[in-house]
Amino acid sequence: MSRRKQTKPSPLEDHDMDLEISRIPAPYMESEEEERLLQDDCEYHSETSEREKKSTVESQKISLLELMKKQITVKRQRDFLDSDEESVVSYKLYQELQDSYVMLKKRLREKDVIIAEKDTAIRKLSEKCRRMSVELDKIRQLNICLQEQLFLKDDGMQTQHTMYTENTECSYEPYEDVLDPKVTEFEEPLPEDLVEKDFGRVDLGHGVLLDNQKWKAIQRMDSHSKFCKSLAVAIWGLETLKERSVTGSKSNAIKGSVAKPPLSPEKVGVIRECLKDRLQQRGYQKEEVDGQLRLVRRFLSEKICDIKRKVSINLEGTSPSTSSQVSQT
DNA sequence: GCAGAACGAGGAGTACTTGA
DNA sequence: TCAAGTACTCCTCGTTCTGC
Numbered sequence: 253m254s255r256r257k258q259t260k261p262s263p264l265e266d267h268d269m270d271l272e273i274s275r276i277p278a279p280y281m282e283s284e285e286e287e288r289l290l291q292d293d294c295e296y297h298s299e300t301s302e303r304e305k306k307s308t309v310e311s312q313k314i315s316l317l318e319l320m321k322k323q324i325t326v327k328r329q330r331d332f333l334d335s336d337e338e339s340v341v342s343y344k345l346y347q348e349l350q351d352s353y354v355m356l357k358k359r360l361r362e363k364d365v366i367i368a369e370k371d372t373a374i375r376k377l378s379e380k381c382r383r384m385s386v387e388l389d390k391i392r393q394l395n396i397c398l399q400e401q402l403f404l405k406d407d408g409m410q411t412q413h414t415m416y417t418e419n420t421e422c423s424y425e426p427y428e429d430v431l432d433p434k435v436t437e438f439e440e441p442l443p444e445d446l447v448e449k450d451f452g453r454v455d456l457g458h459g460v461l462l463d464n465q466k467w468k469a470i471q472r473m474d475s476h477s478k479f480c481k482s483l484a485v486a487i488w489g490l491e492t493l494k495e496r497s498v499t500g501s502k503s504n505a506i507k508g509s510v511a512k513p514p515l516s517p518e519k520v521g522v523i524r525e526c527l528k529d530r531l532q533q534r535g536y537q538k539e540e541v542d543g544q545l546r547l548v549r550r551f552l553s554e555k556i557c558d559i560k561r562k563v564s565i566n567l568e569g570t571s572p573s574t575s576s577q578v579s580q581t
Numbered sequence: 582g583c584a585g586a587a588c589g590a591g592g593a594g595t596a597c598t599t600g601a
Numbered sequence: 602t603c604a605a606g607t608a609c610t611c612c613t614c615g616t617t618c619t620g621c
Contacts, residue, residue, distance in 0.1 A: 477611070501618080503588050549587080554611075557589060562608085 456526060458518040462486055476527060476544050480551040483523050488515065494559045498552045515552065524548050 453461040462470075466486050473479040484493060493515075497503070500514025524545055531541045 475610085478609095481610085497588075499587070501587065503617085553588060558609075558611095561590080 456522050458522050460487060460519060460522045471530070476530070477547070477551045477554075479530060480523055480527055480548055481555040483526060484515075484552055484555055487519055487522070490559055493556050494563055497556065498549045520548070520552070523552075 452464050454464050454467045456462055456467075463486075470479060470482045470486060473482055488496070495512060496515050497512040498515055498520070500511060502511035527548060528541055528545060531544055536544070
């Protein structure tokens with residue numbers, strides 16, 4: 253004896269089914285009269301003649317259909333109103349959303365304008381870079397020519413050079429002829445918004461030129477002391493720094509010490525200016541900027557001291573020849 | 582005499598490199 | 602991967618000089 257398993261709909265399925273059924277507009281009898289009409293529809297055969305029966309059935313069917321139509325209409329209206337109550341938002345909220353939408357659209361347009369402007373600026377800069385690159389290539393060629401000519405001149409090979417220029421298609425020109433026209437080519441002023449000058453070098457002021465990549469690396473230093481110290485090394489070099497003091501005054505820590513030449517005040521000023529710009533760009537307050545600027549000399553002094561200490565350690569540990577190599581690194 | 586400045590030296594902390 | 606070594610930075614303290 254096997255019991256067949258009946259598939260029982262899950263509660264969820266039951267629920268869904270109920271919902272579906274509820275949507276079907278079933279004829280609903282509001283009065284006993286209506287109910288009777290329907291029952292009569294089943295029993296009319298025995299009560300009236302065939303014709304009367306027919307007309308009666310037709311009229312009853314029509315009235316039933318009208319009743320169903322009416323109920324469907326009422327049900328639809330009720331459903332519509334219910335759904336509206338759930339989905340419609342208040343006018344105030346609608347206005348707010350509308351305003352927000354308009355505002356966002358406006359901002360989007362503004363951003364688009366800014367992006368377009370920046371795009372134009374980038375294109376202009378790219379064009380300038382391209383022109384500068386061409387000029388740089390010319391300079392490189394010129395430099396090669398000059399070095400070649402100087403080399404030949406120094407080695408007393410002028411005669412060979414003459415033969416070379418005469419017998420080949422090399423476009424080397426006499427020294428003066430090479431310089432003059434090229435110099436005039438660069439009389440066109442460079443754009444002011446470009447900080448980079450001298451092709452790949454950055455002008456920090458007071459004639460201090462720094463390799464662009466070095467400058468970018470220094471700018472990436474996280475601490476201000478490292479920034480100043482690295483900038484000092486880039487400007488003067490380790491060899492120079494270890495032979496100098498910040499102010500030029502003799503060491504107070506050692507009695508009878510000899511004063512060392514000072515670091516150039518202009519270049520120290522350049523470091524201070526660079527640090528100042530850096531701090532201002534990072535949003536430091538004036539007091540904080542001044543405080544850091546007062547530490548610049550301290551930073552330089554420390555760096556000099558550290559360099560000398562490093563050199564002395566190397567001298568103790570290795571021969572002088574190797575130590576000089578280390579100190580140059 | 583005192584406060585401030587400049588410099589040197591020592592040491593702690595941290596980041597990086599190197600070798601097992 | 603991790604420990605040891607190395608290099609570097611930064612802070613603190615001591616010494617001396619200078620100006621008030």
